[in-house]
Amino acid sequence: MKSIRSKIVYIILGVLILGISTVFAYSYLAQNVGYTPTDTEWNVENTKEALDDLRDKFGRESKLITNISFTPVAFNRYIRVTINTTIQNSSDISAYHVYVTDKENSNDIKSYVSKDNVIDATGLSVGTSYYVYVVAYDKYDHYKESTIQLVNTLLNPENLVPILTSNTSGGGNAFATYTANGRSPWEAFDGIIDPPSAFGNRPGYMISSTQGNQIGYDFGAGNEKIVSMVVYYGHPGDGNARYTSFTLQYSDNGSSWTDVQTYTPRNPTSYSTIADLREEFEVDTPMTQHRYWRINATNAGHSWAGLLELQFWGY
Protein backbone atom coordinates (compact mmCIF):
# COMPACT_ATOMS: atom_id res chain seq x y z
CA MET A 1 0.00 0.00 0.00
CA LYS A 2 2.76 2.35 1.01
CA SER A 3 4.64 1.89 -2.28
CA ILE A 4 1.41 2.45 -4.28
CA ARG A 5 0.76 5.72 -2.38
CA SER A 6 4.35 6.80 -3.06
CA LYS A 7 3.91 6.08 -6.77
CA ILE A 8 0.68 8.09 -6.87
CA VAL A 9 2.42 10.99 -5.11
CA TYR A 10 5.30 10.84 -7.61
CA ILE A 11 2.88 10.75 -10.56
CA ILE A 12 0.97 13.77 -9.20
CA LEU A 13 4.23 15.62 -8.63
CA GLY A 14 5.40 14.74 -12.15
CA VAL A 15 2.15 16.01 -13.73
CA LEU A 16 2.37 19.22 -11.70
CA ILE A 17 6.00 19.86 -12.75
CA LEU A 18 5.15 19.15 -16.40
CA GLY A 19 2.14 21.48 -16.23
CA ILE A 20 4.06 24.33 -14.61
CA SER A 21 6.94 23.94 -17.12
CA THR A 22 4.49 24.09 -20.04
CA VAL A 23 2.89 27.28 -18.69
CA PHE A 24 6.32 28.89 -18.29
CA ALA A 25 7.40 27.80 -21.75
CA TYR A 26 4.28 29.26 -23.39
CA SER A 27 4.64 32.44 -21.36
CA TYR A 28 8.28 32.75 -22.40
CA LEU A 29 7.46 32.19 -26.05
CA ALA A 30 4.58 34.67 -25.93
CA GLN A 31 6.92 37.35 -24.64
CA ASN A 32 9.69 36.65 -27.08
CA VAL A 33 7.86 36.18 -30.35
CA GLY A 34 7.62 39.75 -31.61
CA TYR A 35 5.05 41.52 -33.68
CA THR A 36 5.50 40.99 -37.40
CA PRO A 37 4.80 44.14 -39.42
CA THR A 38 2.79 43.86 -42.61
CA ASP A 39 4.47 44.11 -46.00
CA THR A 40 3.10 47.59 -46.58
CA GLU A 41 4.87 48.75 -43.43
CA TRP A 42 8.15 47.31 -44.58
CA ASN A 43 7.72 47.87 -48.29
CA VAL A 44 10.63 45.74 -49.40
CA GLU A 45 10.68 42.10 -48.43
CA ASN A 46 14.45 41.74 -48.25
CA THR A 47 14.90 44.80 -46.11
CA LYS A 48 12.26 43.35 -43.83
CA GLU A 49 14.21 40.13 -43.47
CA ALA A 50 17.44 41.94 -42.65
CA LEU A 51 15.76 44.05 -40.00
CA ASP A 52 13.85 41.04 -38.67
CA ASP A 53 17.19 39.38 -38.03
CA LEU A 54 18.29 42.46 -36.18
CA ARG A 55 15.14 42.51 -34.07
CA ASP A 56 15.55 38.87 -33.07
CA LYS A 57 18.60 39.93 -31.09
CA PHE A 58 16.67 42.42 -29.00
CA GLY A 59 15.09 40.04 -26.52
CA ARG A 60 11.94 40.77 -24.60
CA GLU A 61 9.40 43.44 -25.49
CA SER A 62 8.98 46.24 -22.95
CA LYS A 63 5.90 46.50 -20.77
CA LEU A 64 6.92 49.98 -19.59
CA ILE A 65 7.04 51.59 -23.04
CA THR A 66 3.53 51.33 -24.39
CA ASN A 67 4.01 53.33 -27.58
CA ILE A 68 6.86 54.55 -29.78
CA SER A 69 6.89 56.78 -32.82
CA PHE A 70 9.36 59.13 -34.45
CA THR A 71 9.49 62.22 -36.63
CA PRO A 72 12.26 62.33 -39.23
CA VAL A 73 13.62 65.57 -40.70
CA ALA A 74 15.78 65.06 -43.78
CA PHE A 75 18.90 67.00 -44.67
CA ASN A 76 21.36 66.34 -47.48
CA ARG A 77 23.72 64.04 -45.64
CA TYR A 78 21.85 63.15 -42.47
CA ILE A 79 18.38 62.54 -41.06
CA ARG A 80 17.41 64.04 -37.71
CA VAL A 81 15.17 61.58 -35.84
CA THR A 82 13.04 62.83 -32.93
CA ILE A 83 11.68 59.87 -30.94
CA ASN A 84 8.48 60.01 -28.90
CA THR A 85 7.59 57.26 -26.45
CA THR A 86 4.70 56.69 -24.10
CA ILE A 87 6.16 55.74 -20.73
CA GLN A 88 5.14 56.67 -17.21
CA ASN A 89 8.61 57.83 -16.22
CA SER A 90 10.91 59.07 -18.99
CA SER A 91 13.95 58.29 -16.83
CA ASP A 92 13.08 54.60 -17.27
CA ILE A 93 14.37 54.79 -20.86
CA SER A 94 17.90 53.41 -20.99
CA ALA A 95 18.69 54.09 -24.67
CA TYR A 96 17.29 54.84 -28.08
CA HIS A 97 18.55 53.08 -31.18
CA VAL A 98 18.04 54.33 -34.74
CA TYR A 99 18.61 51.96 -37.66
CA VAL A 100 19.00 53.23 -41.21
CA THR A 101 19.50 51.34 -44.44
CA ASP A 102 19.14 52.05 -48.13
CA LYS A 103 19.90 48.49 -49.16
CA GLU A 104 17.27 46.02 -50.25
CA ASN A 105 19.47 42.95 -50.32
CA SER A 106 22.03 43.18 -47.56
CA ASN A 107 22.57 43.53 -43.85
CA ASP A 108 24.28 46.88 -44.36
CA ILE A 109 22.38 48.75 -41.66
CA LYS A 110 23.75 51.84 -39.96
CA SER A 111 22.93 52.15 -36.26
CA TYR A 112 23.00 55.13 -33.92
CA VAL A 113 22.59 54.92 -30.14
CA SER A 114 21.85 57.68 -27.64
CA LYS A 115 20.04 58.40 -24.40
CA ASP A 116 18.86 61.64 -26.03
CA ASN A 117 15.58 61.25 -27.92
CA VAL A 118 16.91 63.41 -30.79
CA ILE A 119 19.43 61.47 -32.85
CA ASP A 120 21.17 62.55 -36.04
CA ALA A 121 21.70 59.65 -38.41
CA THR A 122 24.81 61.01 -40.09
CA GLY A 123 27.10 59.84 -42.87
CA LEU A 124 24.29 59.41 -45.41
CA SER A 125 24.24 60.17 -49.13
CA VAL A 126 22.63 63.14 -50.87
CA GLY A 127 19.20 62.63 -52.48
CA THR A 128 18.79 59.00 -51.36
CA SER A 129 15.86 56.99 -49.97
CA TYR A 130 16.43 55.38 -46.57
CA TYR A 131 14.39 53.04 -44.40
CA VAL A 132 14.44 54.38 -40.84
CA TYR A 133 13.53 52.27 -37.85
CA VAL A 134 13.67 53.08 -34.13
CA VAL A 135 13.91 50.96 -30.98
CA ALA A 136 13.74 52.18 -27.38
CA TYR A 137 15.04 50.17 -24.42
CA ASP A 138 13.66 50.47 -20.90
CA LYS A 139 15.58 50.11 -17.64
CA TYR A 140 15.13 46.32 -17.74
CA ASP A 141 16.71 46.20 -21.22
CA HIS A 142 13.35 45.31 -22.73
CA TYR A 143 12.53 46.95 -26.04
CA LYS A 144 9.74 48.70 -27.91
CA GLU A 145 10.07 49.09 -31.67
CA SER A 146 8.58 51.56 -34.12
CA THR A 147 7.20 50.97 -37.56
CA ILE A 148 9.50 51.76 -40.49
CA GLN A 149 9.42 55.03 -42.39
CA LEU A 150 10.88 55.71 -45.80
CA VAL A 151 12.78 59.03 -45.73
CA ASN A 152 14.47 60.80 -48.66
CA THR A 153 17.57 62.86 -47.96
CA LEU A 154 17.69 66.24 -49.66
CA LEU A 155 19.69 67.32 -52.64
CA ASN A 156 22.57 69.65 -51.86
CA PRO A 157 21.75 72.98 -50.16
CA GLU A 158 20.83 76.08 -52.14
CA ASN A 159 21.55 79.78 -51.79
CA LEU A 160 18.73 80.88 -49.49
CA VAL A 161 18.78 84.65 -49.99
CA PRO A 162 17.48 85.79 -53.40
CA ILE A 163 19.56 88.30 -55.39
CA LEU A 164 18.60 91.62 -53.75
CA THR A 165 17.98 95.06 -55.25
CA SER A 166 16.98 96.53 -51.90
CA ASN A 167 17.02 95.31 -48.31
CA THR A 168 13.47 93.96 -48.66
CA SER A 169 13.25 92.98 -52.36
CA GLY A 170 13.70 89.29 -51.53
CA GLY A 171 10.70 89.11 -49.22
CA GLY A 172 12.85 89.18 -46.09
CA ASN A 173 15.10 91.92 -44.80
CA ALA A 174 18.86 92.43 -45.15
CA PHE A 175 20.22 94.18 -42.09
CA ALA A 176 23.48 95.45 -40.67
CA THR A 177 24.58 97.28 -37.57
CA TYR A 178 26.87 99.67 -39.43
CA THR A 179 27.29 100.88 -42.99
CA ALA A 180 29.79 103.33 -44.43
CA ASN A 181 30.54 105.15 -47.68
CA GLY A 182 26.85 105.08 -48.63
CA ARG A 183 26.70 101.29 -48.76
CA SER A 184 23.61 99.31 -47.83
CA PRO A 185 23.29 95.82 -46.35
CA TRP A 186 21.54 94.45 -49.47
CA GLU A 187 24.66 95.16 -51.54
CA ALA A 188 26.30 92.22 -49.77
CA PHE A 189 23.52 90.07 -51.28
CA ASP A 190 23.21 91.69 -54.74
CA GLY A 191 25.06 88.98 -56.65
CA ILE A 192 27.67 91.53 -57.75
CA ILE A 193 31.28 90.89 -56.95
CA ASP A 194 32.81 94.25 -57.73
CA PRO A 195 35.49 94.15 -60.45
CA PRO A 196 39.16 94.51 -59.48
CA SER A 197 39.26 98.13 -60.66
CA ALA A 198 36.69 99.03 -58.03
CA PHE A 199 38.28 97.12 -55.20
CA GLY A 200 39.33 99.08 -52.19
CA ASN A 201 36.56 101.61 -51.83
CA ARG A 202 33.62 99.46 -52.92
CA PRO A 203 32.98 96.72 -50.43
CA GLY A 204 29.48 95.32 -50.35
CA TYR A 205 29.34 96.21 -46.71
CA MET A 206 31.55 97.55 -43.98
CA ILE A 207 31.82 96.75 -40.33
CA SER A 208 33.19 98.97 -37.62
CA SER A 209 34.94 97.93 -34.46
CA THR A 210 33.22 100.81 -32.70
CA GLN A 211 29.81 100.94 -34.35
CA GLY A 212 28.80 97.40 -35.11
CA ASN A 213 30.19 94.20 -36.58
CA GLN A 214 27.13 92.30 -37.78
CA ILE A 215 25.45 91.74 -41.12
CA GLY A 216 22.70 89.25 -41.87
CA TYR A 217 19.29 88.40 -43.21
CA ASP A 218 15.84 88.12 -41.66
CA PHE A 219 13.97 85.41 -43.58
CA GLY A 220 10.66 86.47 -42.07
CA ALA A 221 8.12 84.78 -39.80
CA GLY A 222 7.01 81.42 -41.17
CA ASN A 223 9.98 81.27 -43.54
CA GLU A 224 12.60 80.02 -41.10
CA LYS A 225 15.68 78.44 -42.63
CA ILE A 226 18.53 76.10 -41.80
CA VAL A 227 21.89 77.53 -42.80
CA SER A 228 24.44 74.80 -43.52
CA MET A 229 27.11 76.84 -45.31
CA VAL A 230 28.31 80.43 -45.61
CA VAL A 231 29.76 81.60 -48.93
CA TYR A 232 32.00 84.61 -48.47
CA TYR A 233 33.86 86.99 -50.79
CA GLY A 234 36.38 89.00 -48.79
CA HIS A 235 37.55 92.57 -49.25
CA PRO A 236 40.74 92.39 -51.32
CA GLY A 237 41.80 96.04 -50.98
CA ASP A 238 44.48 96.06 -48.36
CA GLY A 239 45.04 93.52 -45.64
CA ASN A 240 43.76 95.86 -42.95
CA ALA A 241 40.33 96.15 -44.62
CA ARG A 242 39.45 92.48 -44.30
CA TYR A 243 37.55 90.46 -41.76
CA THR A 244 40.02 88.42 -39.76
CA SER A 245 37.29 86.10 -38.48
CA PHE A 246 33.54 85.87 -38.22
CA THR A 247 31.03 83.87 -36.21
CA LEU A 248 27.81 82.57 -37.75
CA GLN A 249 24.87 83.24 -35.42
CA TYR A 250 21.12 82.69 -35.46
CA SER A 251 18.16 84.18 -33.62
CA ASP A 252 14.41 83.69 -33.43
CA ASN A 253 13.59 87.15 -32.11
CA GLY A 254 16.32 89.36 -33.64
CA SER A 255 17.67 90.34 -30.24
CA SER A 256 19.19 87.29 -28.54
CA TRP A 257 21.74 85.41 -30.65
CA THR A 258 23.29 81.97 -30.52
CA ASP A 259 26.80 81.25 -31.82
CA VAL A 260 27.03 78.46 -34.37
CA GLN A 261 30.66 78.37 -35.49
CA THR A 262 33.61 80.75 -35.97
CA TYR A 263 35.53 80.88 -39.25
CA THR A 264 38.81 82.43 -40.32
CA PRO A 265 38.76 83.64 -43.92
CA ARG A 266 42.08 83.91 -45.69
CA ASN A 267 43.69 87.27 -46.40
CA PRO A 268 42.15 88.09 -49.80
CA THR A 269 44.77 90.61 -50.94
CA SER A 270 46.53 88.01 -53.05
CA TYR A 271 44.21 86.77 -55.77
CA SER A 272 44.32 86.37 -59.50
CA THR A 273 40.63 86.14 -60.44
CA ILE A 274 37.39 87.13 -58.72
CA ALA A 275 36.55 83.45 -58.40
CA ASP A 276 39.59 83.13 -56.15
CA LEU A 277 37.87 85.35 -53.61
CA ARG A 278 35.10 82.83 -53.04
CA GLU A 279 35.35 80.88 -49.80
CA GLU A 280 32.94 78.27 -48.45
CA PHE A 281 32.48 77.69 -44.73
CA GLU A 282 30.41 74.68 -43.80
CA VAL A 283 28.47 74.28 -40.57
CA ASP A 284 29.76 71.15 -38.84
CA THR A 285 26.81 70.67 -36.49
CA PRO A 286 23.30 69.86 -37.73
CA MET A 287 21.08 72.93 -37.31
CA THR A 288 17.40 73.61 -36.79
CA GLN A 289 15.35 76.28 -38.56
CA HIS A 290 15.66 79.90 -37.46
CA ARG A 291 14.34 83.21 -38.70
CA TYR A 292 17.44 85.43 -38.39
CA TRP A 293 20.96 84.52 -39.50
CA ARG A 294 23.98 86.82 -39.41
CA ILE A 295 27.75 86.92 -39.19
CA ASN A 296 29.45 88.71 -36.34
CA ALA A 297 32.84 89.77 -37.69
CA THR A 298 36.17 90.99 -36.41
CA ASN A 299 38.10 93.57 -38.44
CA ALA A 300 41.84 93.71 -39.10
CA GLY A 301 44.06 96.81 -38.84
CA HIS A 302 41.56 99.54 -39.69
CA SER A 303 38.67 100.54 -37.44
CA TRP A 304 36.42 99.30 -40.28
CA ALA A 305 36.43 96.34 -42.65
CA GLY A 306 34.39 95.04 -45.56
CA LEU A 307 33.26 92.14 -47.64
CA LEU A 308 32.09 92.04 -51.24
CA GLU A 309 29.38 89.43 -51.10
CA LEU A 310 27.78 87.11 -48.60
CA GLN A 311 25.56 84.05 -49.15
CA PHE A 312 23.70 81.84 -46.70
CA TRP A 313 23.26 78.32 -48.11
CA GLY A 314 21.02 75.68 -46.67
CA TYR A 315 17.38 74.57 -46.68
Ligand SMILES: [Ca+2]
Ligand atom coordinates in the same frame (compact mmCIF):
# COMPACT_ATOMS: atom_id res chain seq x y z
CA1 LIG B 1 27.92 92.67 -53.65
